[in-house]
Amino acid sequence: MLVSLSIRNIVLIEKLDLTFDGGAPGAHAEQNDRGLGDRGLGDRGLGDRGLGVLTGETGAGKSILLDSLGFALGNRADARLLRSGAEQASVTATFDIAARHPAWSILKEQDLEVEDAVLILRRVLAKDGRSRAYVNDQPAAAGLLRRLADSLIEIQGQFDQRGLMDSATHRGLLDAYGRLQPKAQAVAQAWRGWRDAVAAREDAARRMAEAQRDEAFLRHAVEELTALEPQPGEEARLTAQRNRLMHREKLIEGINAARQAIDDEEAGATVGLARAQRALARIAETGGEALAPAIATLERALLECEEAAAQLNAFAGDMELEADSLEAVEERFFALQDMARKHHCACDDLIALREDLAARLAAIDGGEAELTALAEQAAAARRHYLAAGEALSEARQKAAKRLDKAVARELPPLKLERARFATAITRLEEDDWSAQGLDRIAFEVATNPGSTPGPIGKIASGGELARFLLAVKVVLASINPERSLVFDEVDSGVGGATAHAVGERLARLAGDRQVLVVTHSPQVAARGSRHWQVQKQPAGRQLATRVQHLADRERREEIARMLSGAEITDEARAAADRLIGAA
Structure with missing residues (x-):
């Protein structure tokens, strides 16, 4: 207020x-x-x-x-x-x-x-x-x-465009007069359901149209990606393998030097460690517990050298097997790179890209069924809205008749x-x-x-x-x-x-x-x-x-003035008293 x-x-x-x-x-x-x-x-x-x-x-x-x-x-x-x-x-x-x-x-x-x-x-x-x-x-x-x-x-x-003068308010006033808010809310809810159903169908139709327009491209792209069959993390593995093969000779040279330093029959680390182990073993009883840590350390070192030698031999064997694979690795590596550039994405994103393109193709193949189902849903939502709207319209007609009669009496x-x-x-x-x-x-x-x-x-x-x-x-x-x-x-x-x-x-x-x-x-x-x-x-x-x-007395004078004009008479005051008393 x-x-x-x-x-x-x-x-x-x-x-x-x-x-x-x-x-x-x-x-x-x-x-x-x-x-x-x-x-x-x-x-x-x-x-x-x-x-x-x-x-x-x-x-x-x-x-x-x-x-x-x-x-x-x-x-x-x-x-x-x-x-x-x-x-x-x-x-x-x-x-x-x-x-x-x-x-x-x-x-x-x-x-x-x-x-x-x-x-x-x-x-x-x-x-x-x-x-x-x-x-x-x-x-x-x-x-x-x-x-x-x-x-x-x-x-x-005073302000003619506001309140009852604004016809935009009349619908709400009639609904309020007829206590039709529950029906009006049901219509609003049904309207939103219909609009959502129509929007879902239109969105599906748009996606299908786009897919159909690009169908040839999609099929070719999916076929290419399926044939290429990229694997997770494959680019990183190929990069490491390619780098190793490109420096194969240098790696072999270093491995051979290491193997010789460990396994050389006259001056290798393994031979030296074995000699030291035998020398300590001869005096172990005399030295007692004091030599035990050194002997144990030599045993571990000898085992580690033997393990290192085995690993180097295995690596050298792999290098021999990969002697002719650089070309194949580079071919695979560049194929992945070319495909990623073609689709403007990273190599690791090719798998997800294939899945997305395949899904768009599937939308074409099953799109008609989906569109039919969505169209049926939209039609059902329209019927629901129309039924709610008709019920509200009928109630409005009845409320309008009551309103018109009530106003007519006034x-x-x-x-x-x-x-x-x-x-x-x-x-x-x-x-x-x-x-x-x-x-x-x-x-x-x-x-x-x-x-x-x-x-x-x-x-x-x-x-x-x-x-x-x-x-x-x-x-x-x-x-x-x-x-x-x-x-x-x-x-x-x-x-x-x-x-x-x-x-x-x-x-x-x-x-x-x-x-x-x-x-x-x-x-x-x-x-x-x-x-x-x-x-x-x-x-x-x-x-x-x-x-x-x-105040009361002044109010009486004002009403008397309104009755008689500039000159307030006793008759006007008496008439004012009667009006105030009757009110």
């Missing part, structure tokens, strides 16, 4: 702070040196549920207040809003949001923090017409302000007895079906008998439009009780019993929500639980708008 509105340098308002949180008189007022502030808000504020009325003579500045509020809610910035001589203007609207208010999901989506359930929307306007927006003092886009504002407050009659007391309200439900072409269902829904009106209903914003005009919107709002009162409502001159052009009916419906609408109405009707003003008077007064060389909360 709206709890306060602070305005700085907007047209005729230099400084104005309206606090609507239900404090005692004067508890939240900010009186500036020119007397432009709010004098006090009574024992209940507009932040509470109930009907708050703003009255004042034509041109006093009531529209400026609504323009200011609209600016804070993200409406288009206009440099003409800036007060003459000011460098910048600002408007701050503060809301108290309940625990499950829809605004929370928007704030969470934008990673914006809100403390103590207080949401502050602030907009600053510069001389060049540019504006900056803030949500709880965190920079934000004006579009975010509009999204938040749509969940917080609705202004009817029209005669509002002096719209010759008018007709109709919920138009049009079946969409399949290309226009969506997660919202099969229907286009629009609220239409006809103001004269026999005339064809048309869009509510184009057929109705002036006071008719405001009263149509009021009638619909009264019927839809149970929807979105968290959202505050503002009506701008909903009683335009009516009086007497019709104005009384307007006031009665506004009061009824305010039973479970915050409602604010700008009015020229004393019958409507008498229904208000809180009353503000807007006045235009001299302030130096300029005029300034002043807003005053009216």
Whole structure:
């Protein structure tokens, strides 16, 4: 709910702070040196549920207040809003949001923090017409302000493209009125299932088309890779083998030198170690345990030399066997290299490449069956969506009839007895079906008998439009009780019993929500639980708008003024008392 509105340098308002949180008189007022502030808000504020009325003579500045509020809610910035001589203007609207208010999901989506359930929307306007927006003092886009504002407050009659005037909202309003959300959710779920099934089939068809286009290449490539049959780690093994064979003579020369140094019958290491072992063996008994470590070490060294000699002999034997294999190794090595270059990959990736290409070929061979299965799944998903959509459409038709009858009952007391309200439900072409269902829904009106209903914003005009919107709002009162409502001159052009009916419906609408109405009707003003008077007064060389909360006696005088004009008579006061008492 709206709890306060602070305005700085907007047209005729230099400084104005309206606090609507239900404090005692004067508890939240900010009186500036020119007397432009709010004098006090009574024992209940507009932040509470109930009907708050703003009255004042034509041109006093009531529209400026609504323009200011609209600016804070993200409406288009206009440099003409800036007060003459000011460098910048600002408007701050503060809301108290309940625990499950829809605004929370928007704030969470934008990673914006809100403390103590207080949401502050602030907009600053510069001389060049540019504006900056803030949500709880965190920079934000004006579009975010509009999204938040749509969940917080609705202004009817002043901003024609928002609220009920936006036909895009009518489908959701009808579903909410008919309590069709479960059916609507089922349709949305079925729509996603159908779209996913169609996407899967289209993706498979695309992959198959690509494979068919490249089929000849794929078959040739798979045949080549199958014939080559690359092995894991083969490139590294071939590189080592090739390097060994390319240096074969040098390796053999080194091996032979090592073998001779170990096995030479006269000066080899093995012969020397054997001699040393025999020499120690002859004195082992005499030397005792002191020679035991040396003897053991010589035994190990002799064994190691014999093992080294065996390994060298084996290596030399392998080299002899590989004498003619360099050509074969290089042929295999370069074949792998050439194949890797051809496919722009590493040699070790050739195995995976073959598997991928083979899978694409398999998709061609089994693709028709897969496409058939996916097409059947998509068709089944379409039938499921269509069945859910038809059920929702039927329920919408029934809800629309109930809505039309309920609105029709509200029209005669509002002096719209010759008018007709109709919920138009049009079946969409399949290309226009969506997660919202099969229907286009629009609220239409006809103001004269026999005339064809048309869009509510184009057929109705002036006071008719405001009263149509009021009638619909009264019927839809149970929807979105968290959202505050503002009506701008909903009683335009009516009086007497019709104005009384307007006031009665506004009061009824305010039973479970915050409602604010700008009015020229004393019958409507008498229904208000809180009353503000807007006045235009001299302030130096300029005029300034002043807003005053009216206590009971002042409220009586204002309603009497509205009844009698400039001169307030005792008869007008008595009539005001009767209106207030009847309310």
